Amino acid sequence: MTEVRGWCPDLFRPMQSGDGWLIRVRPRLARVMAEQASAVSAAAARYGNGLIELTSRGNLQLRGFTSGSATEAAGCLAEAGLADPDPARERRSSLILSPLLPPDGLAVAVLLGDTFAPSPLIDLLPPKFATGISAGRFPLADGQVDLLIRPLGSQWHASLGARSVLAAVEGLPAAALSLLGGSPPMRKRGQAGAAPTLTIGWHPAAAGEASGGAFGFGLPFGQLDADLMHKLASLAVRHGDGLLHVTPWRTLLISGVDDAAVPLLRHALSGLVLDADDPRLLVSACIGAAGCSSGRTDARTDALALLRLGVRAASIHVSGCAKGCAHPGPAALTLVGEAVRDGSGVYALVRDGPASHTPQSDGLDCAQLARQLVPDRGGSADRS
Template identity: 30%
Template sequence: MNPPSPSALVPRPSACPGLLRIVPARDGGLCRVKLPGGRLTAVQARAVALASERWASGVLELTNRANLQLRGVRPEGAAALVAALQAAGLGPSDPAADDVRNLLLSPAAGRDPQQLRDVRPLAAELLALLEGDRRLHGLSPKFALQLDGGEALARLDHAHDVWLSARAEGYVLGLAGIPLDAPVGLIVPGQEVATVTRLLHRFLDLAGPEQSRMRQLLAQRPVAELLAGLDLLPVPRSPRAAAATELRLGSHLQLQPGHCWIGAQPALGRLPATSLAAVADLAEHHGNGDLHLTPWQGLLLPDVPTDKAQALLTALTTLDLTTDPAAPLARLIACTGSQGCAKGQADTKDNALRLAERLPADLEVHLSGCPRSCALAGQAPHTLLAVAPGRYDLFVRDTTQPGPGRRRATQLSLDEAAAWLARSPSDA
């Protein structure tokens, strides 16, 4: 029997790519694989690499939600590619659930020495809820949850529709924001899944067609109406501490004695399929055979014996992966750009490579081909927004402004942008 075509399994119309919905892009079809907790086994990684080489461009993208994208999928190979990825265990248990498997946690969950709780068991329960409760399949493909265990390595600047954050007393609940925001209450310990279930059903009860995201609903209805029927306790006084994102690259000691995790990042989030297969081999040889994708478009290899750390770092560097958080390319984010996206106004990937060595130390810059800013959630400290090939408007972070922030200069060439960014922060 021939495998079903991706279009035959699409649960509903959407512009968002998925495993079962390959959407067209300038460089071919785009297939997005959502990973549970960002986890990919070595066997699955090799299956992805082989599928990309056989039926796509051989280029993979790591996303800011710790997922994978296969680019350049050829129409005649789409069904075979989907079938191969499903056979590797990368699909949902219910095809209609593919869109809603949006749960972000720290790539170091269960291993971070600073964590307050190991969130992995609760994450598995929440993912089972999203897949198993068919009414929740009506949530928007962009509707997302975050589960924060208090880890030192955590993405805390990426807003989610619903977030749970660990405290000494249990998990606090937040809406349409980040774990550094004020929560709406403390969940009764042991009632986390039941509370999230009631909350998501209540959201679907109240939300209209134009309110697919939590922030849209809360702009129209009071939060008390959404929380009606939820048994929440007063918020504890202890706030969430800031995270240390430099832990995403290099070698760092785990909670488990004698072991560390190793973080690495491909240039601008793009990884050749051959490199992914090689990293899978390294994960088996030096670690536990798992790869964890990170929301910084990188990879984390856990459970590496400390005496093997240096050899693994050297091997990853040989594959052109960055392991130094101070490296120029570690501070740059660029969307697909005009080479792969019809909306892109400039070749952002190439421009970012040309800009990298000219940036001041510790300066974070996002190059976006259009105002959608697909490669970055929220605002970057500095954003170059393409307005024409090789031309950018410069923005600086200003949370009182919509979009990328406050515009400081227009129509800059790369040379002019580099000169602006080389100035002191007070000037830029």
């Protein structure tokens, strides 16, 4: 098995991390059927350490495998229809989609996948290149992908930097492929895109939609475990149409939900992020020392401690080290793990910048950070 750090891992190309090997499932059309979600749960529990993360590409990342168990899990998940059995086609199949794409958007996604999967041109793109389809009620944000495809009037528009084409649905994939030659321009790295709050809560069916509404929710730091994934699969069948939709904002939606089921879902999912004003939506945090050999602090535990202490900002990034994996771009407050002191992580503080920038101050544990950042505790309000 080959380590592929520096590339985006997938089901057949695991990446080594502090808690073993990790693999990524790229759900087709940004959704998984309940039985596929159960297969993910079973593979995570049986072969990995049970941890599952939602990624900013709308993938499911399973952690804690050995080299051998990652291969076994990949076989089970491919059998469940969660990957193209051909690793080369699977590698080229990454698309970032608006969740709950309308039918014409789904048609574009299918055609685009069928065009890109056999194309060696896709292999020449930079590893982090992202192609996205933005349509319907949850549009992708400017800068969230490199090649952006969206409806324009009765046609579809594909844009890549200053290059763009307009085509009907059937002609769009070939037109989009024609933009990729040479040295394609890349978006500015680290733009996070729209806030996840858009997807949280109850979304009644749009006029003319027969499929019912959708209920969106978040997982703290985009992380769940195998048991919760199994429970979500059951809830999608009991209260929805059996589909779970992944979003590029690390949230999930259950579709086919009528309004009578909303209180039942809220009760069943209590403890998760169910409201758009939940402060946990402000925070990005990597797994840190709990699962990464580079981590100097338990970033997620400290992030929750900081929220309990009243730290708030437009965006907060707590990182286990200066690599800043969970949020490569700038945040209003970025805390970079340095060490652990008396049970608390100790952090360097960067305002309005990414984890790699020179900090304004350092050596601060959670209590000291709260005193500096929370007005009632003697700090100054964040400027964002």
